[in-house]
Amino acid sequence: xxxxxxxxxxxxxxxxxxxxxxxxxxxxxxxxxxxxxxxxxxxxxxxxxxxxxxxxxxxxxxxxxxxxxxxxxxxxxxxxxxxxxxxxxxxxxxxxxxxxxxxxxxxxxxxxxxxxxxxxxxxxxxxxxxxxxxxxxxxxxxxxxxxxxxxxxxxxxxxxxxxxxxxxxxxxxxxxxxxxxxxxxxxxxxxxxxxxxxxxxxxxxxxxxxxxxxxxxxxxxxxxxxxxxxxxxxxxxxxxxxxxxxxxxxxxxxxxxxxxxxxxxxxxxxxxxxxxxxxxxxxxxxxxxxxxxxxxxxxxxxxxxxxxxxxxxxxxxxxxxxxxxxxxxxxxxxxxxxxxxxxxxxxxx
Amino acid sequence: xxxxxxxxxxxxxxxxxxxxxxxxxxxxxxxxxxxxxxxxxxxxxxxxxxxxxxxxxxxxxxxxxxxxxxxxxxxxxxxxxxxxxxxxxxxxxxxxxxxxxxxxxxxxxxxxxxxxxxxxxxxxxxxxxxxxxxxxxxxxxxxxxxxxxxxxxxxxxxxxxxxxxxxxxxxxxxxxxxxxxxxxxxxxxxxxxxxxxxxxxxxxxxxxxxxxxxxxxxxxxxxxxxxxxxxxxxxxxxxxxxxxxxxxxxxxxxxxxxxxxxxxxxxxxxxxxxxxxxxxxxxxxxxxxxxxxxxxxxxxxxxxxxxxxxxxxxxxxxxxxxxxxxxxxxxxxxxxxxxxxxxxxxxxx
Numbered sequence: 146x147x148x149x150x151x152x153x154x155x156x157x158x159x160x161x162x163x164x165x166x167x168x169x170x171x172x173x174x175x176x177x178x179x180x181x182x183x184x185x186x187x188x189x190x191x192x193x194x195x196x197x198x199x200x201x202x203x204x205x206x207x208x209x210x211x212x213x214x215x216x217x218x219x220x221x222x223x224x225x226x227x228x229x230x231x232x233x234x235x236x237x238x239x240x241x242x243x244x245x246x247x248x249x250x251x252x253x254x255x256x257x258x259x260x261x262x263x264x265x266x267x268x269x270x271x272x273x274x275x276x277x278x279x280x281x282x283x284x285x286x287x288x289x290x291x292x293x294x295x296x297x298x299x300x301x302x303x304x305x306x307x308x309x310x311x312x313x314x315x316x317x318x319x320x321x322x323x324x325x326x327x328x329x330x331x332x333x334x335x336x337x338x339x340x341x342x343x344x345x346x347x348x349x350x351x352x353x354x355x356x357x358x359x360x361x362x363x364x365x366x367x368x369x370x371x372x373x374x375x376x377x378x379x380x381x382x383x384x385x386x387x388x389x390x391x392x393x394x395x396x397x398x399x400x401x402x403x404x405x406x407x408x409x410x411x412x413x414x415x416x417x418x419x420x421x422x423x424x425x426x427x428x429x430x431x432x433x434x435x436x437x438x439x440x441x442x443x444x445x446x447x448x449x450x451x452x453x454x455x456x457x458x459x460x461x462x463x464x465x466x467x468x469x470x471x472x473x474x475x476x477x478x479x480x481x482x483x484x485x486x487x488x489x490x491x492x493x494x
Numbered sequence: 495x496x497x498x499x500x501x502x503x504x505x506x507x508x509x510x511x512x513x514x515x516x517x518x519x520x521x522x523x524x525x526x527x528x529x530x531x532x533x534x535x536x537x538x539x540x541x542x543x544x545x546x547x548x549x550x551x552x553x554x555x556x557x558x559x560x561x562x563x564x565x566x567x568x569x570x571x572x573x574x575x576x577x578x579x580x581x582x583x584x585x586x587x588x589x590x591x592x593x594x595x596x597x598x599x600x601x602x603x604x605x606x607x608x609x610x611x612x613x614x615x616x617x618x619x620x621x622x623x624x625x626x627x628x629x630x631x632x633x634x635x636x637x638x639x640x641x642x643x644x645x646x647x648x649x650x651x652x653x654x655x656x657x658x659x660x661x662x663x664x665x666x667x668x669x670x671x672x673x674x675x676x677x678x679x680x681x682x683x684x685x686x687x688x689x690x691x692x693x694x695x696x697x698x699x700x701x702x703x704x705x706x707x708x709x710x711x712x713x714x715x716x717x718x719x720x721x722x723x724x725x726x727x728x729x730x731x732x733x734x735x736x737x738x739x740x741x742x743x744x745x746x747x748x749x750x751x752x753x754x755x756x757x758x759x760x761x762x763x764x765x766x767x768x769x770x771x772x773x774x775x776x777x778x779x780x781x782x783x784x785x786x787x788x789x790x791x792x793x794x795x796x797x798x799x800x801x802x803x804x805x806x807x808x809x810x811x812x813x814x815x816x817x818x819x820x821x822x823x824x825x826x827x828x829x830x831x832x833x834x835x836x837x838x839x840x841x842x843x
Contacts, residue, residue: 280742281742282742282745292678292679295678295685295686296686327731328731329641329644329726329727329730329731330641336644336727337644337645337727361730361731361734362730362731362732362733362734362735362736362737362738363734363735363737363738363741364738365735365738365739366735366738366739366741366742367738367741367742375731377678378678378685378686378728379727379728379731381678381710381711382676382677382678382710382711382724382728382731382732383711383731383732383735384711385710385711385712386711386712386714386715386732386735386736386739387711387735387736387738387739388711388712389711389712389713389714389715389716389736390714390715390735390736390739390740390743391739391743392712392715392716393629393630393631393715393716394739394740394743394744394772394775395743396631397771397772398747398768398771398772400771401764401767401768401770401771401772402764402767404764404767404770405767407763407764408763408764408767410760410763411759411760411761411762411763411764412760412764413760414756414757414759414760414763415750415751415753415756415757415760415761415764418750418751418753418754418757419747419750421750421753422746422747422749422750423743423746423747423750426743
C-alpha cells in the first residue's frame with residue numbers, strides 16, 4: 146500500500162451524518178495508519194466531533210461546506226443545484242488529485258449523476274456500473290450492475306465483466322476471477338439477446354479472467370462465480386431479493402430462539418457459532434457499493450449505516466485505492482481494443 | 495369442493511418416477527377423499543406399486559404408456575416427438591375433460607410447450623406464465639412469471655397480474671389480493687417501459703384486486719405484496735436467488751450447530767421451534783409450480799421431488815381445481831375487455 150492514501154469524505158451525507166461519519170473516520174484511522182482524510186462539511190459541527198477522538202485532528206482536514214443534497218432530490222436536480230454540495234466537493238477532490246477515493250452515504254442517484262459528470266467514464270467504457278459484495282458459500286463474490294443501468298446491451302455487459310474482474314482482483318485478491326453471466330438457464334440458447342451476445346464475446350476474450358458461462362439465481366449464493374454480471378434491473382432485483390430473504394430468515398431465527406426458556410438457553414449455547422458462520426450477513430460489516438468505470442474511485446455507503454458501517458465502506462475504498470483499480474480496468478479495455486484491431490487487420494490482410 | 499375431482503398424473507416424469515409418484519398419489523388419496531387418479535405410465539411397473547397401498551387401486555386407473563420425455567429434450571423436440579408421451583397424455587386428459595388438472599415432474603420446457611399446444615391460451619391472454627408460491631414474513635405470496643417468457647411488454651405484465659390474482663385467490667384464499675410489480679425502485683419514474691406501462695394500466699383497473707404499485711426485491715420476502723409480477727427473466731432470477739440464499743443460510747446454520755458438543759445441545763433445544771418458524775422454507779412441502787393462462791390446469795412438480803414433494807404439488811393442483819381458476823381468469827379478462835369497449839364507446843360518442 147502507498148505511504149499515504151487520502152480519502153475524501155462527504156461528512157454530511159446519510160441519515161445520521163455527521164456523527165456516524167466521524168465515528169467511521171476514527172475507526173479507519175485506527176485500522177489504516179497510512180490514511181489521511183479530507184472531510185467536507187460544516188466546520189462548526191465537525192470540529193468538536195473530531196476533537197473528541199484523541200489525535201484524530203492530525204490526520205483530518207476539514208473543508209467547510211454546508212450545501213447538501215436531500216434523499217428526495219432527483220439526479221437531474223442534483224446536477225443543476227448540487228455542484229457545491231459536500232458530496233460534489235468530495236468527488237471533485239478525487240478529480241483534481243487531492244484524494245484517491247471519495248466516500249459518501251448520501252443520495253445514490255445524485256451521487257451516480259455527479260460522479261459521472263465530474264469524473265467522466267474511462268476511455269472505452271460506455272456506462273459506469275454499481276458493484277458490491279455478496280455473501281456466498283465460499284465467502285464473498287462481487288456483483289454488478291446493481292441498478293445504474295436499467296437496460297443494457299451485450300457491450301455493456303461485456304464491459305461490466307471487465308470492470309467486475311478488476312474489482313474482484315482489488316477486494317478479493319483474485320488473479321483470475323471466475324466470471325458468470327446471470328441468466329435463467331445455463332444452456333447457450335437460454336436468455337435474452339444481450340446475455341447471449343455478451344456470453345459469446347466473453348468466451349473468446351484474451352483477458353486474465355475465466356468466463357464460466359451462465360449462472361442461475363441460485364448460483365449467486367452457491368458461490369458459482371467470483372463476479373456475477375447482470376443488467377442493472379436484474380442485478381438490483383437479485384441483490385435486494387437476496388438481502389430480503391436473508392433478513393427474513395434472520396427474523397424467523399430470532400423468533401424461534403425466543404419461543405421459550407429452553408430455546409433461549411439453546412441460543413445462548415449457539416450464539417457465538419452462529420455469529421461466526423453468519424458473519425458475512427452482517428449488513429454493517431459488508432456495507433459499501435462502488436461506481437466502476439469512472440476516471441476515479443467513488444464509494445457509496447448505505448444511508449442508514451452506523452459508524453461501523455461507514456468504516457466498512459471506507460475500508461472498501463482503501464482496498465480499491467491501494468490496488469489502482471481504474472488503471473487495471475483501463476489496461477484491460479486497451480488490451481481488448483488492441484485484440485480487436487489485430488483481429489480486424491488479420492481479417493483485412 | 496366438488497364430489498369427485500380427477501387428477502391426471504404423469505407417472506413416469508421426474509428423476510424418481512414412478513415410485514415417488516405413486517407414494518405422492520397415496521398421500522393425496524389419504525388427504526382428499528374426493529380425489530380420483532388417472533395414472534399415465536408403464537402398467538407393469540405401476541400395478542404392483544399401487545397394489546402395495548391398501549385400497550389405492552379403487553381410486554386409481556392406469557392408462558398404459560411407455561413413451562417419456564427426457565430432461566435433456568428441447569421443447570421443439572417434445573412437440574414433434576412427444577405427443578404420445580405420458581406427459582402429453584396426462585395433459586390431453588385435461589383437454590378432453592376426463593381430468594380437472596394434470597401433474598407432472600417431467601421436463602419443464604417440454605411441459606410448457608405441450609401444455610400450450612394441447613390446451614391453448616385462454617381468450618384474451620397472449621402468453622401463459624409460470625407461477626409459484628414464495629415464503630414471506632406474512633406466510634406466503636405468489637410470484638409470476640418464473641421463466642416462461644424471457645421478454646415481456648406491458649400487456650403481458652398486466653395479464654400476469656390478473657392471472658396471479660386468480661391464483662392467489664385459489665391457493666391463498668384472498669378476495670382482494672395485493673398486487674405488486676417488481677421494480678428497482680418504488681417511485682413512478684423508475685424502471686423500464688414495460689413495468690411503467692403495466693403500472694399505469696393496473697392503477698386504473700376495475701377488477702377486484704388492489705394494485706399497491708412497485709415493490710423492490712427485498713419486498714418479496716417482506717411480504718409487501720400477495721402477488722409479485724415480473725417478466726420471466728427477472729422473476730426466474732429473483733426466485734432462484736431467494737432459494738439459493740435460503741439454502742445458504744440453512745447450510746451455515748447447520749455448520750454453526752455442528753461446531754461443538756455445546757452447539758449440538760443448543761440445536762436439540764431449539765430444533766422444534768426452528769422447524770416451526772422455518773416451515774415455509776421446506777422445499778418439498780412448498781413444491782409445485784403452475785402454468786397459468788391456459789384452457790386447463792397444469793402443475794409442474796420439481797423433478798427431484800420425493801413422495802411428500804409430489805404430494806405437495808398434487809395438493810396445489812386440488813386447490814386450484816376446486817376454485818375454478820381458469821374461470822376466474824376468463825371472467826376478469828372479459829371484464830377488462832368490456833371496460834375497454836365502454837371506454838372506447840364513451841370516447842367515440
